Amino acid sequence: MMLIPCPWCGPRDEIEFHYGGQAGVAYPQDPQAVSDQDWAEFLFFRDNPRGEFAERWLHAAGCRRWFGLRRDTVTNRVLDSDDTRTVTQ
């Protein structure tokens, strides 16, 4: 049971969270303009590193905020978490 540091609620048990995979995969600015290949990249291709991984988590059973953190996928150790606390406007 990993302890996931929610930037708002503090460290909580992993079961309170929903995993969102790789961070920073932006929705294409104009999807109609990208090639099928690039669209497939957006839909289905994600980094899968052995080691440091920047990823997204949602504190689903808590404050319902998405946030980012970096975790080592070999040790499962959290390296640091996104403390920018971006608030939806």
Place this chain on the structure above:
Amino acid sequence: MSRFRLRTGGRIDRDRPLRFTFDGREYQGYEGDTLASALLANGVHQVATSIKHGRPRGIMAAGVEEPNALVQIEKPFPEPMQTATTVRLADGLEATGLPGQGRLATDPDPARYDSMHAHCDVLVVGAGPAGLTAALTAARSGARVIVADADTEFGGGLLGTSERLDGAPADTWVRQAVAELDRYPEVRQLPGTTVFGHYENNYLVALEHRGEHAHTRQRVWRIRAREVVHATGSHERPLVFSGNDRPGILLAGAARTYLHRYGVVPGERVAVFTTDDSAYAAAVDLHDAGVEIAAVVDARGSVPPPWESLCTERGITLMPGSAVVTTSGRERIDQVRVAPWWQDEAAPGAEHTRIACDTLLVSGGWNPAVHLHSQARGGLCFSEDLGAFVPDGYPPSVRSAGSAAGEPTTDACLASGADAGARAAVACGLTAEPADLPRAGSVPVRSGRTVWMVPSPTDSTGDTQYVDLARDATVADVRRAIGAGMESVEHIKRYTTLSTAHDQGKTSGTLASGVITELLGRSTGEIGTTTFRAPYTPVAFAALAGRERGDLYDPVRVTSIHDWHVEQGAPFEDVGQWKRPWYYPRGDEDMEAAVLRECGAVRSGVGIQDVSTLGKIDVQGPDAAEFLDLVYTNKMSTLKVGRVRYGLMCHADGMVFDDGTVARVDEHRYLITTTSGGAAGVLQWLEDWLQTEWPHLRVHLTSVTEHWATIALAGPRSREVLSRVAPGMELDKDGFPFMSWKDGTVAGHGARVFRISFSGELAFEVSVPWWHGREVWEALVEAGEPLGITPYGTETMHVLRAEKGLPIVGQDTDGTVTPYDLGMGWAVSKKKDDFLGKRSFTRADTARTDRKQLVGLLPADPDLVLAEGAQVVEHPELPAPPVPMLGHVTSSYRSAVLERGFALALVEAGRDRIGDTVHATAGDRLVAATITDHVFYDKEGARRDG
């Protein structure tokens, strides 16, 4: 009292005798005994026969590491594969010896299990000398401490020895330590509790045995600790020699434990074979308890001086530079043969001394119990000094202390525990005072001779040299594995099944590495061990299931009207976690009859359904319209205040994943609905896009699913019913047009009423706050009674919508279906620049015009109802497989209004096939059906206004 139970001594209660049965014979033991100590006290050594070779096997250890003494508990309740050394004796206990396979009870387990979360600054695992000083030191610093020990009492190894601390019996100090721990309000003591797993971020799980008659038989503790001290002790290692498996052969430390803990001696004439110092204490203690010590055989060249004089004083024969090379005896050992074996000699000499004995104590050194340390991803290295694997490198906030860290003496264990406890406290930001430690005055320990196996003059293959007694794996087996080309300890373990039994190799693991090392001619460090995995000791499935049994397995969600449905005898359908009424049988109606009646009522009169389970989300903000335009396939920004629109949602891959209605509440506010099972997923998905892709959009989402109880009134007479309880509300088709909503008063309560229909009939949905749900429902039922109002369930709702060709997401779709496939291109905006899913529609495969499309299917035989899931093929005769399939039936019912069976199906290029005859599987045969449009009833929509 038997000759093996001493008149005094031990920690048993001689005033509380307990009767128990083993292998059908009745015996007596005492409160405080284990099954093993009670058996030994009765002179019973052999517990079972071995799994593979069928050899007699006896009690070898006194704790969880026991490889042999497996028993099946029969009473109080059947439980398989317990070790006699860990079964607490109880009155009426019945057990039998097991040769390897246990037996599960056929009756349900009546016991209760649960779990408990706990937090602490410092978790100390083990309450022996190191664990107690660690706990005391941390507790004195003010830390929140949990100290857990598998044994029923704290003290660990101190309870099984004759050791003295500060001149007094060790248990005096243990009592004082426990009493001191009792005084700290922030210390939790968990005796009888085995920590069996160590996971990330110092999350440890432990099993507490609360007693067979306790309210909760076992409890799983889920402990989150800031700092952990593993004071888990060590396990004595047996020695590998020919015939090392006979009953009567015990670990030396175990014999000491039986003596001091239970007042039991294992035999009358005891030989000892050791490679280190610790077995001497057993010899001396047993001698002092009146047991004859036949000889102490030490593989080292000389006897350590303090022990030499203690033994000589007692007239104990010492045989340094020797080894036991073989044993004899039928059901129990009766003789050992000893040969000279000096340290630098490859094999023992040929001259044998025969020594008669009924017990042989062995000690091959001690393996630190590094299981949890290793689970926590701590490193290990092989210590040549100890001849064992010891911790080498700790993960953050984890440390080992005492013999678990390789400390050889009680004094060193006490000090190392105090040190670990202090460092743990300091790591928590507390100040730890140097501990005032008791002194054991331990004699210095001389290092042992690491002996992996004693070469045998009679057994050159090693067929009777057992490495793992639990699996009957011998040196010969290891030789065979190596001979087959195996070099990795993992392969050899698998080839021989070494260390895979109930004890997971607690006595055999390191030994196996050593034997492999020797046979391969490598170093033990290079060979390594196999991975230590949770659980440390076996845990019952039921204990891990805990309270999550029956209805508590997964939460049951109910609506505010639930009890009414129960009172009407409705069976329920599971939809996600919700319970939804399926249909309402009257008299002895079966489901088909009930559903035909309910459908008929809605089509010709009026029906009422509880639709409170639909997900409801309040969407507010200046950019709400723009946001909804992005997440629905159709346009929501053009919706007028007061109106409602059906909406489809696709994932970015273009596949339909939810649907519902969108009502515009005001310029900047919408109320949207989702499917019952999809509500949480949709909200999460919307938040994802809103927070991470479009944070510039000023929109807030709030779930209001349970705020509203929602009741659907459907049928040509629904208006009439509603008018009776909503007298002030304008309900005619112009004043309250289709796809609009209004606020008003229904049955005396503020309500929001929607004119939407999932059946094609005139229909209303009435929403009131949760607590008025049942009241308003009953008012509507009462008002509708003269009109024959009929409650209907999910099945009828499904039939009615299917007659109208409306899909159910998840039933008529499976994650591979686009809006176009559903024939719902009308719900996909052509005007919007973008919405989720749009880009995917132009991919090669998604743009195909011959994709599977939702169509109607009318069986040639009108009485026939096709099976949902039936496959559709082109021809009436089946060719040899694989048979090309056109698609499958997604929904199929008997229709009251059509007076026949009908179905919806996803069929390849289905819309081009309308009018064609295809064939659907029905058991082993095919039945003909005609492809039709997917709307079967009231295509013109004439009925929706009543």
Place this chain on the structure above:
Amino acid sequence: MAPRTPGADLPEHPEWLWSSPEPKASYDAVIVGGGGHGLATAYYLAVNHGMTDIAVLEKGWLAGGNMARNTTIIRSNYLWDESAGLYEHSLKLWEGLEDELDYPLLFSQRGVLNLAHSLQDVRDSVRRVNANRLNGIDAEWLDPAQVAEVCPIIDTSEDLRYPVMGATWQPRAGIAKHDHVAWGFARALDRMGVDIVQNCEVTGFERVGDRIVGVETTRGPIRAGKVAMAAAGHSSVLADTLGLRLPVQSHPLQALVSELLEPVHPTVVMSNAVHVYVSQAHKGELVLGAGIDAYNSYSQRGAFHTIERQMAAAVELFPMFARAHVLRTWGGVVDVTPDASAIVGLTPFEGLYVNCGWGTGGFKATPGVGWCFAHTIANDGPHPLNAPFSLERFTTGALVDEHGASGVAH
């Protein structure tokens, strides 16, 4: 001396298995990954295509990854034609494999029940049964009473939180002993002169333009005419060295065994809805698999709450398991694709072939994928059975969505 405990022991392994040669400087083909798939691929390359100048490179000990960690279920009752074709081909090979390899694989066709717990489960199950039958795969739909006949220890009463509403039944499905399968292939390869090189980690590829001509390993460079990846959960790491992106994510998948128990469970039971699958292996231990953990990880361990949840499901379905004991838990790294189907075929690089993305379904496919992947490598083009499992399908959208039929809904 008493007789041994019946059934509690396994047949002996042969006197010779495989040797551990030093790698040569060059081979016709190199297989990266000495798991079941790598071994089977090498085997069929040798047997079907006459290629024996092959090395199977394994970074650790042979078949020590997912091959050593799976729950050994073999079945072919997949929904879509594409999957059915491949898995059924595999099952047919399994049916002759023991004889072919002359090794006791303990392949036991005791059948598999896939339980349905909701009306939608029932619809999906009937759909799958019908599709299976038309694809020539043995499949039946059983009602709860029939389920109880096949497996009397399942609680088929209606008062379960999620009652058993029926099950699909594939009688030819079953289990085998994983180590024996790997070792059977390895011994056969050794006899045919194929090099099995352990403790040899591939760290990169040698390329000339877009052509792959060899691999870099911890034991030096090895040149190869063809390089085939069969590296399961580690595929992404390898492909990354070429800048090749694969649509796979590596997740923990856990399993566990109980102690040895007298036979009580005659078949294999899988339940997608409550995330548990269970069989009783040959020696008598219950073998259970759980759902995959949600997050990416290479740690070969999962979270304990997954195990607890799995036990709750197991005891709910099989009340008699209450006092069976968890003896050992472990985790593997499974590579999961967006459509829960594998990727087997060509890559943008000439001479490089990929086989990955098997998620939870790799073991049962072992001989089938070995056969097809060998064909792909030998002919530089896919076999008809693996053609649908190309990398391109993610661009065209022609996915093979097996979330419903794969072992675990993820």
Place this chain on the structure above:
Amino acid sequence: MAEITGESPLASRTELLAETSVPGSLDIGEIPFLTQVTLRVAPEGAAAARVADTLGAPLPGPGTSAVAGDLLVLWMGPDEWLVVGEQGRAPDVEEALHKALDGEHGAVVDVSGQRTVVEIAGPRSEEFLNKGCSLDLHPSSFGPGRCAQTLLARTEATLLRRHGATPVFWVLVRSSFARHLADWSADAAAEYGEGAVLA
């Protein structure tokens, strides 16, 4: 103040919770029909300041609650609060908050029916909650006024420790899950009942 008629989510479990309670040890009961209004507003802004003025107390920060006259304000997220009051207050609370937002972006939603409140009091309450909740509820980390959204008995719940001499917790649970929580509570607290009988 309007009395709410009708049935609260735990009306059918009133007796069960009373039987589950162990005097002097653990007390469990529903506080039905409380007003609950969700407020969404940017925390640092004029609107938030006006809301604070209106409530008479600043909006509480992460993990905390504030008493604002006869209202209680719980932090639910970085821009989200739950305003809790006596039953029947929803319309005037909504109106006041809307007025305070004064057209600035925010949201005010009446969610009074969305959750019900279960009060858990007594010396055993921490331990009892920890049977189904993984939070550290020790007063040093979860003292009076602290609140948290978390999982309890496999359901989403908002926990609030109230001020008082003995431990008192409020659990805000979704109405559809409330019976599950009550049934779970009865099972989880059963051992205390037995203890009481033995004592």
